[in-house]
Amino acid sequence: MRSGEGWRLDDSGVLVIDGPVSPVETEAGVAPWRPFANQIQAVTVMEGAQVEGFSRLFEGCCRLTAIDGMGNLTYLEGSADVEDASGMFAGCSELRRIDLSAFDGSCLRSAWGMFQDCCELCEVVFPIQGFPGLREAGGMFRGCHSLRSFDFAALGAPNLEDLSDFFRMCTGLDEVSFVGARTGRLVTTERMFYGCRSLERIVGNDSLQTGRIENLSGMFRFCARLSDLDCASWDTVSVREANFLFGDCLALSQLDVSAWRMPHLQMGRGMFARTPIERVDLASWSAHELIDTSYMFDGCALLQEVSLGDMDLSNILRAQNMFAGCAGLERIAHEGRGMSRVRNVARLFYGCKKLTHVPEGFVDLGRAEDAYRAREDCPMPLL
Template identity: 25%
Template structure:
C-alpha cells in the first residue's frame, strides 16, 4: 500500500507517493508520519486536493498500478474527499482500472475532462459518486477508447448544464444507460456520443430536456447504431441540430416525435451520410420559423425514399441549402411547394444526384436573393419538371445546374438574370437530347448560349423526306430555330398549330427541293418519337416532308378472265352471269390524280372484240354488260359516271365508263363494277363451240 502524507494543521499536500504496485488512498483513522513535527499524527478525515490526486493517478498510471479509493466498511471516518473542483484529477490516467467507490465528490461542481484521455481504461467503478453539485460534465469520459461498458446508475445530475463531448471517442463502448440522469437543466449535449463507433444500444428514455439548446454532433459517427428513440426529448429551446447524426451509416430508423424545432436555426449535416436511413419518425410535425442553414441536411441519405416535409413551416430566415438533398438517389418525391422561402441565397448542389425525383416544385419560393445555384440539379436523371417561383435572382454562378438532366425537356428561366453569371456546362448531357428553355427577351446570355456544345438540340427533327432534300440548309433541321423560346411552357403546343413551329416550317419549305421534277411537296407529316410522357414523345418526334408524284396513276383491279358457263343451244333471248374463279365477277376502279392541286382531268373507256368460236371461227352475236356502283372522289370533285349500266353491243365500240374535267379530278377516285352479264338474243346464229372475246380498258390523262 502506498500512503500519502499530509500536514494536518494546514490540511495541505505533503509527500506525494512512495513505491508500490497498487495505490490505495485511505480513509478513516490512520497514523501518518508528519515529518515536519517529528511525530505521528492521527487524521480523522483524509482530505486530498484534485491536484494531488492527479499526481497520484499519474504516478499509478505510469507505473501500471491500479488506483483504488475504497468505500468505507467500518469506523466513523468519511471517505476520501476532494477539496476542489477543476484540476481534472484523472485526465490521461494510463492505467487499466479505476475503483472510485470511496471517493467523496460532494463538493465538486465541475467534472470537466475528469477522465478524458484515459485510453487504456477498461474498468471504472463510480458506485458512490455524488454529482448533485456538478454543473459541468463536458469531456468527462472523452477518449476512453478501451471502455466497453460503464455503469452510471448511481449518478444524478440535477444541476448539470453541459454534457458536451461527455463520451466522445469512446470507440469501444457498446451500450450506455442514462435513464437515471436528471437533465432538466442541461443546455448542451454537443458531441456527447461523437465517435462512439461501437455503440449499439443507448437508453435515454427518461431524459427530460426542457432547457436543451444544442445537440450538434451528438451522435456523430455512431456507426454501429441501427435505431434510436428520442421521443421523450422535450426541446422548446433547441437552437442547433447540426451534424447530430452525421456518419451514422447503419442507422435505419430515428424517432423524434416530440422534438420541438420552433427555435432551431441550423440543421446543417444533421443526417449527413446516414446511408441506411429509411425513416425519420415525427419529422412531419417539425416547424422551422427561425431556420437559417440546411446545408447537407440529408446529404448521402441514399436509402431514404420518402421524407414527410410538406407541413414544415420554413420562415424567411432560411439562407443556405447547399447539398441539402445531395445523393438522395431513392427519394421519389419532395413536397416543397408549401414552404415559405423568401431570402435563400445559396443552392449549390441542393438536389444533386436525386436521380429518382420526377418533379421539383418551388413555385411559391421567392428567389430574388438567390446568388449561387451551381450543380443544383446535376444528375437528376429522371427529373421531368422544375417550377421556379417569383423574384428575379441575379446569379453569380449557375454552372452545371442542369447537367445530366436527360429527361428535362422544358425549363422556364425567364425570370433569371444571368448577365453576370458563370453558365458553363449549364445543360450538359451525354447524348443529343431535345430541349426548350423559356427566356426573357433581354437574356442575351441564353440567346447566344452554345446549346449544341451541351448536347442539347431543339425539339422535333424536320426531315426532307425520301423524295426531296434541303438545298442550302445543313441537316438536321428542327421545328424550332433554337433551344430557347419566349412562349409560355405551361401548356405549350408542339404541333404544327404552334405559330413558332408553323413559321419556321414555312421557312424550311422554301429551301426544300424535289429529287426529281415530277415530285411535288404536299405538306408535313408528324410522327411521335420515343418516350414515356406525351411531352417526351413529342419532343423526340419529327416532321417529314410529304411528296407526291405529279402523274395520274391507275391502281384499278380488272377481271382477268370471265366465264359464262356451258349451255344448250336455244333460240330464246338468254342472259348468262359472268364468274371468275367460281365467284361473281367484279372489278374496282382506283385512280389517283396528283397533277397540280386539283388534277388535270381524265377519262376511262372500255371496248371489246367480237365473240369468235375457237374451233369454227364462227361469230356469236351477244351484248356484254356490267353495272357501276359506289363512285367516290376523296376531294369530293364531281366525277362523271356511276350508278349506270354499261353495255358493249358492238365490236370495238368504245364506251365511256367515267370521266373528270380538268381541275376536277384531284385525289383518289374509286368505283365498283359488278353484275357482269352476257345477253345472247334468240335470233342469233349459233353453232357448237367455245366463244371468246377480249375486253380493253383505256385510261386517258385528259378529259
C-alpha cells in the first residue's frame, strides 16, 4: 500500500483519490503518485477529491485501463495551474476509453498533449459543456494510433487558436467531422493531420472557418489515402506559411484551390509535392510576398499545367526543385513579374521531359547563384 495526503494506491494497482492532494514539491510540480505510475491499473476519484492542477496528473500510467468518477475531481482553492491540462493522460498507453462527461473543463485554456501517446485510446466522452475557454490544443491526440473517428463539435471549444499536431501520427484515424464546429479563432493548424495515413473522409471541411489561420504547413502531409478534400471555399487571406500543406497526399488527384486568395503567403515549400494532381490554378492567389517555392511541385509526375496568372514572383529567393520530376508538365502560364531575385534554382526543371516553353521573364537561370542541373533532361531552351 502506498499513500499520501488525499490518495492511496493499494496492492492491486487501484489508485483512490478521496481528498485534497498537493503535488510533490519539485520544479515540475508532478502528482505525488508519479513514482508509482507504472503500477497504477485503475483510478477511482471519490467525492471531495481536489488537486492543485490537472497538468500531467496521470502522465506515464502505462498500465491504466479504467478511470471512474472524473466528475468528482476539482481543484484546490487558490490553485495557480487550473487552466492547464497539458499531458494530463499522456502515455496512458493501455487506456481505451475516457469518460469526461461530468468533468468540469470550463476553466481550461491549454490541453497540449492531453492524450498524447494513448496508443489504445478509441473513445473520449467530452464534458457536456465542452471546453469553452480552451485556446491551445497542440498535440492533443498525437500518437493515438487506435483512434478511428472524431467529431469536433463534441469538443465544444469555440475559442481554439492552436490545433498544431492535433492528430499527428494518428495512423488509424479514418474519419473526422467539422459539422457544427466553431473554428473562427484558429490561428494555426500546422501538421494537424500529419501522418494520418488511413484518413479517407473529412465531413464539413468546406465549412471550416479559416479566416484567421496564418500557418497551414503540413496540415495534410502524408495523408496517403485522402482522395477528396473540399477546401475550395476556404478563406486563406491571412495565411503566411503553407509548407508541404498537401505534400505526399498520394491519392489526392482532384484539388480545387482556384478561388483562394493568399496575399500574405511567404512560404510555399513543397506545398503540392508528390500529389497526383494534373492541373493547378493559382491565378487568383496574388501571393506577392512569396519568398520560398522550393519543392512546391516536386515529384508531381502527372502534373500537366500550372497557371500562375499575373502573380508577382519577384520576391522569391529559393525555388530549387520547384518542378523537379514533373515528367508530364507541358505548360506554365504566367503573365506577371518573374523570379528576378531568386538565388537558388538548382534542379528547378529537372526531369521536365515535356516542357518546351516557359513564359518570357519567368526566370533567368543565368543570374542565379545556384542553378545546378536546373534544366537537366528538360528540352526547354535556356532563358
